[in-house]
Amino acid sequence: MQAHAERLDTAFAGARLKRFVPLAFTALKTAVPAPDVTYGHELVFVGRRGKHLLLDFGVATYVVHLMQGGRLKVDEKQSAKPRFGQARWVFEDGRALLLTEAGTERRAGVWVIDGDPEEQEPLDHLGPEADSLDLDGLAALLASHSVRIHGLLRDQRIIAGLGRRLANEVCHRAQISPFANASKLDRDEVKRVLESIRVCINEGLAYDRGRDDMSSSADRPGNVHHRIGDACPVCGDVIRSVEYNRYTVAYCPTCQTGGKVLADNTTSKFLK
Numbered sequence: 001m002q003a004h005a006e007r008l009d010t011a012f013a014g015a016r017l018k019r020f021v022p023l024a025f026t027a028l029k030t031a032v033p034a035p036d037v038t039y040g041h042e043l044v045f046v047g048r049r050g051k052h053l054l055l056d057f058g059v060a061t062y063v064v065h066l067m068q069g070g071r072l073k074v075d076e077k078q079s080a081k082p083r084f085g086q087a088r089w090v091f092e093d094g095r096a097l098l099l100t101e102a103g104t105e106r107r108a109g110v111w112v113i114d115g116d117p118e119e120q121e122p123l124d125h126l127g128p129e130a131d132s133l134d135l136d137g138l139a140a141l142l143a144s145h146s147v148r149i150h151g152l153l154r155d156q157r158i159i160a161g162l163g164r165r166l167a168n169e170v171c172h173r174a175q176i177s178p179f180a181n182a183s184k185l186d187r188d189e190v191k192r193v194l195e196s197i198r199v200c201i202n203e204g205l206a207y208d209r210g211r212d213d214m215s216s217s218a219d220r221p222g223n224v225h226h227r228i229g230d231a232c233p234v235c236g237d238v239i240r241s242v243e244y245n246r247y248t249v250a251y252c253p254t255c256q257t258g259g260k261v262l263a264d265n266t267t268s269k270f271l272k
């Protein structure tokens with residue numbers, strides 16, 4: 001998503017907004033300020049915070065949450081009823097950006113924010129950016145959360161910007177069980193988690209910067225995510241998984257759990 005923000009910034013910064021068009025009634029999450037305060041203003045920059053894209057027009061900022069199936073892309077056709085269309089930004093130079101969301105969840109959305117977006121919904125509850133953490137900062141976060149490390153890494157309120165794929169990849173690279181209790185990791189393990197976060201983010205960024213559009217998570221580089229049943233590139237063991245409704249924990253038993261195959265024993269599996 002960082003690479004996508006950079007691409008949009010390069011292509012659209014400086015363009016003046018003509019109008020914002022919600023295409024689905026659930027798309028616009030705020031009433032005040034009205035989008036028209038940004039009309040006629042230049043897009044100052046496109047940024048990213050957590051899993052959100054920020055379109056900053058100076059007088060107000062559009063915060064766009066893509067969720068899982070969402071995309072924000074150049075709208076070549078500008079058809080009246082675009083497939084999966086949620087919202088559209090039309091610029092004075094004739095170009096447009098389109099927010100789409102595949103699937104039926106309808107969880108993508110747009111917030112128009114007056115003032116500092118960091119201090120308001122939906123960004124105000126986000127934890128620090130994963131790539132901004134130092135060893136002491138990460139150690140403090142982990143020590144204060146007695147939860148599974150995989151769940152913690154996915155929780156945007158604790159650490160922003162990782163998500164399901166990188167939670168899997170970070171645990172694998174750090175050689176830590178995804179079910180390990182975050183608060184019980186020793187200093188060396190925390191160090192490995194930090195190093196793995198940096199390497200995994202940089203690998204993904206390098207890959208995405210080489211592309212024209214947002215990649216799907218299956219295409220991105222990785223050792224375990226979307227590689228279930230494959231041989232672990234580190235040790236050759238078979239990558240295994242624990243399946244949940246909304247995500248899959250993927251891991252290598254030899255690298256991460258001393259060879260133990262994980263079973264979910266919280267019984268919440270069937271309730272989620």
Ligand SMILES: [Zn+2]
Nearest residue numbers: 232235252255
């Ligand atoms: Zn392995």
